[in-house]
Amino acid sequence: DVKVTQSSRYLVKRTGEKVFLECVQDMDHENMFWYRQDPGLGLRLIYFSYDVKMKEKGDIPEGYSVSREKKERFSLILESASTNQTSMYLCASTLTSGRGGDTQYFGPGTRLTVL
Amino acid sequence: AQTVTQSQPEMSVQEAETVTLSCTYDTSENNYYLFWYKQPPSRQMILVIRQEAYKQQNATENRFSVNFQKAAKSFSLKISDSQLGDTAMYFCAFMSDFGNEKLTFGTGTRLTIIP
Numbered sequence: 001d002v003k004v005t006q007s008s009r010y011l012v013k014r015t016g017e018k019v020f021l022e023c024v025q026d027m028d029h030e031n032m033f034w035y036r037q038d039p040g041l042g043l044r045l046i047y048f049s050y051d052v053k054m055k056e057k058g059d060i061p062e063g064y065s066v067s068r069e070k071k072e073r074f075s076l077i078l079e080s081a082s083t084n085q086t087s088m089y090l091c092a093s094t095l096t097s098g099r100g101g102d103t104q105y106f107g108p109g110t111r112l113t114v115l
Numbered sequence: 116a117q118t119v120t121q122s123q124p125e126m127s128v129q130e131a132e133t134v135t136l137s138c139t140y141d142t143s144e145n146n147y148y149l150f151w152y153k154q155p156p157s158r159q160m161i162l163v164i165r166q167e168a169y170k171q172q173n174a175t176e177n178r179f180s181v182n183f184q185k186a187a188k189s190f191s192l193k194i195s196d197s198q199l200g201d202t203a204m205y206f207c208a209f210m211s212d213f214g215n216e217k218l219t220f221g222t223g224t225r226l227t228i229i230p
């Protein structure tokens with residue numbers, strides 16, 4: 001089975017802190033994604049990566065950056081956390097089979113609270 | 116840009132009954148993929164069912180089936196013989212045939228199965 005893990009289930013940080021959220025997948029997937037989930041808004045894509053050291057902005061990249069130094073690990077960085085970044089953060093990965101429409105596999109999520 | 120609309124924020128149904136969750140989407144593309152994902156309370160998001168737009172036959176997975184109406188851009192999920200374990204948030208999602216497997220999600224429907 002595909003396993004996607006995230007470094008923390010719950011995280012509390014203060015405004016202005018630098019925050020790192022880590023995601024690891026064990027199935028040699030090329031594509032990895034970071035979403036934030038907010039009530040009434042669904043999931044919105046922050047950034048994604050389709051290869052090591054490659055990244056593309058999603059729909060809401062402002063205030064975030066990412067790092068992918070190894071294929072299995074994709075990090076989301078909040079350079080200076082703000083209260084409006086309080087949210088649930090979900091990581092996902094998918095294999096690029098070449099056929100299209102590959103299933104995304106999700107991690108358990110990190111609920112981040114910024115005080 | 117594609118949009119996905121789920122017009123039912125919350126639904127509830129008695130155990131063993133059938134329930135249908137609605138989803139509409141907007142796209143100018145002809146080939147794409149549609150998904151229903153399930154997020155149980157405090158648990159990981161998992162795939163329920165997947166539909167390829169170029170296939171006219173509706174996808175089914177055990178008690179879960181879809182009604183895919185391409186011309187109407189509608190993709191509803193039917194759950195038959197509902198069980199308590201079906202209680203979850205359900206998200207409809209769209210994936211283009213171009214563009215690195217990115218998903219666009221609806222805002223979700225919170226489904227509660229009543230014993």
